[in-house]
Amino acid sequence: MDFALSDEQNALAAAERAWLAKNSPIASRRLTIDDGHARIRPEDLRHLVDSGLAGLLTEDLGGTHVDLAVVVEEHGRAGSALPIAELCVAAQYLARLEDPLCGGAADGTEPVLPVVASVDNPALAASLDGDTVRLHGTSAPVTGGSDVGHVLVIAQCSDSTEIAAVVSVAAVTVRPLESLDLTRSWSVVDVDLALDAGGWYTLPTGTADFVHDQLATLRAFDALGAASRLTEETVEYAKSRHQFGQPIAGFQAVKHHCANMTLSVESARAVLWAAAVALDDKTSDRTAAVSAAAAYAGEGTSTIAQTALQVHGGIGFTWDHDLHLLLRRIKVDELLDGTVSYHRRRLVRT
Missing domain, CATH: 1.20.140.10 (Butyryl-CoA Dehydrogenase, subunit A, domain 3)
Known part of the structure; x- marks a missing residue:
């Protein structure tokens, strides 16, 4: 496969690296490292809105996973606590589902994180009873879960039907984890909810x-x-x-x-x-x-x-x-x- 980054992708990476260098996440984290888990900084959230990066994977912006990858690499390089990859993934699916929060998720004013089951221990599941869906179990570790207002829960039923629901963090339990990683916060989301018709979506298989x-x-x-x-x-x-x-x-x-x-x-x-x-x-x-x-x-x-x-x-x-x-x-x-x-x-x- 012949592949090289475009001039636009190189410029995107350079711009993000310049912002991260100016607003050094590791230097900021050093000041609060003894105070508890890392948090998403206010300047990170402002940058999310100013840059519009959260909507990168939506059809409106037309970005690709390669575009997002160069941005994510820069955030890893800088030790950033902003979960830019997860925010973009959630915004992508909210836009496809035409959820009321899709606009805020895409422009960064209402960041949403995806919550999924662990790949090797799928403890988060869904069950259908007529028009009611019950979501129950514990998610895979999520970064930044304490700093957003909503999560996009994606789970499978026993018959392989795939369900998505946008849920307020007030309706679930975000349980912080002690982690080796000091540059980001990690938590799991405990879910036990019954959602009536209109409160959930059916997703395409896969x-x-x-x-x-x-x-x-x-x-x-x-x-x-x-x-x-x-x-x-x-x-x-x-x-x-x-x-x-x-x-x-x-x-x-x-x-x-x-x-x-x-x-x-x-x-x-x-x-x-x-x-x-x-x-x-x-x-x-x-x-x-x-x-x-x-x-x-x-x-x-x-x-x-x-x-x-x-x-x-x-x-x-x-x-x-x-x-x-x-x-x-x-x-x-x-x-x-x-x-x-x-x-x-x-x-x-x-």
Whole structure:
């Protein structure tokens, strides 16, 4: 597959990187890290409205998953707490369903997050009784759940009918989780609701699987952004750190580490672009493309983080260095929306 980012996509990535650099999420998080879980900042919400990025996947804007991927990669690189991928996915489906909240979700004034079952432990389900739907169970981990007013619950019935419902967070229980990741907040949503006709939607068969593939791909792009930053910072550190009278970048072992990190970043980016294109084209090999990308990038970005820590040495183990914040983020991304092991098993079955 021949593929390259367009000038517009490169400009979009550059603009988002510039905003994130000016409004450094990690620097802001440092000021509140002892006060509890990370929260979506007011400036993030203003940026969401000003940029209009939340509606990127809607038909009105006509954006693609590749467009969204370059934005998500920049937010991963910056350690942002704004769940831009999830907000875009929810806005996309609200627009398709023509839900009253679709306008606010797309323009960022009423951000909505998707809530789905875990891929390996589907504890969130739906059941139909005439015109009444009962949603019950616990969702997969959600980031930013304490900072939005509504969630889009997507669940399957025992007969494989797929249901969606827009629910106020006041009607569910958002249960915070203690997480390795200090740059974002994580929670699960406990749901036990009965909704009458008009309060829920029937989705086309396969929608839930597609949402899982979207989230798995975009989660890997988030980890890729963090890994790319760690690679660049590790190379710069190796150039400036001296040992035995010369930069450690001159040592063959360190050169090999840095070269392997760079190779892993570029390889992961290529396979993730293929997955994003498959999501846009809705090809029959989408499942294979997504699982191959998620498995390869999940292992690759985790290895990059570990190598960055090794090359940095003692300074990398300190609380004051940002390395551990990005390492933690990558490790959590690796575990959600399907682990490396899960996606390898899924790939074998396709």
